Amino acid sequence: MFLFLKFLLAHILGDFVFQPEKWVKNKEEKKVKSVKLYYHIGIHALLLLLVLLFNLQEYWLGFLLIVVSHYLIDVLKLYLQKKKTKRIWFFIDQVLHLIVLVMATSLYIDFQLPSENIITEKGLLLLTFLLLVIFVSAIIIKIIITQWNPESKKENDDSLAKAGRYIGILERLFVFTFVITNHWEAIGFLLAAKSVFRFGDLTSSKDRKLTEYILIGTLLSFGFAIFLGVLYLYVLNLL
Known part of the structure; x- marks a missing residue:
């Protein structure tokens, strides 16, 4: 859980705190040609390095999984979302990022489903x-x-x-x-x-x-x- 919280903290800071509105608009206009898109991914990578204390020797695979998938998911959203579906794609985008964070965490920690019925x-x-x-x-x-x-x-x-x-x-x-x-x-x-x-x-x-x-x-x-x-x-x- 502690590792997942580190990944989640980096995601929240990168997606919501250190991403100005003008960057979002620039990405929507220029898509993969937007320099702000790569600034955004770079900030995510830097934040991940900070929360992992630059320990890439142990967490390099999770680091690559999160950074590369974040880029691909963002690009997917930029090309598939329309004006009327922007809100829907915002939530799809965030859910996909969270799934990746869980996957990255599972590379280092074994997740086990509870033995009892999940739906109580x-x-x-x-x-x-x-x-x-x-x-x-x-x-x-x-x-x-x-x-x-x-x-x-x-x-x-x-x-x-x-x-x-x-x-x-x-x-x-x-x-x-x-x-x-x-x-x-x-x-x-x-x-x-x-x-x-x-x-x-x-x-x-x-x-x-x-x-x-x-x-x-x-x-x-x-x-x-x-x-x-x-x-x-x-x-x-x-x-």
Whole structure:
């Protein structure tokens, strides 16, 4: 684990701390012809040398694996990503780098899978309830409130695309987490914070139907998250 953390530290510093935004844009424009791409790989190599205390005699194979694969993965992302898929490729890129770090670590440390079943009963229960909180609740809430669906969009609507969906998912995840960790006071703070941010929109719209629509959606979202959190704790105690 200590060796893996060293590799991970070098990766975080190289990819997030010592890579300016202008380097990223330059790589996207010029791809393999970008000098910044090779600066980036050079910094990664230097950081790896530092965390390994320049001990290439012992770690040369892992060093080469990480540096060469980092270059190849970055080039692959630069040529395959499009404007609409940049976010997806960011996560694919990071997952591939982490897999390589695990592989490099495994060259020096034996990884053994646990003898017991990886998917435990409690883990499966948590996964099921997270899916209920994120997806099932969203569909049920949508079915309930779409019978009203007031016209709230304007010609100059500055709201983000699908923002409401993501806000709902995040607030339910927060509330669910607060319930299962017994931090009920945080739920009141979250509800108050959302009310403050929404107050300006509701007062400017002067639309009672929109106010009631948003209020119903918010209370349903919080209600489902609280209910599922309490139900999760009840079922968990039965296991």
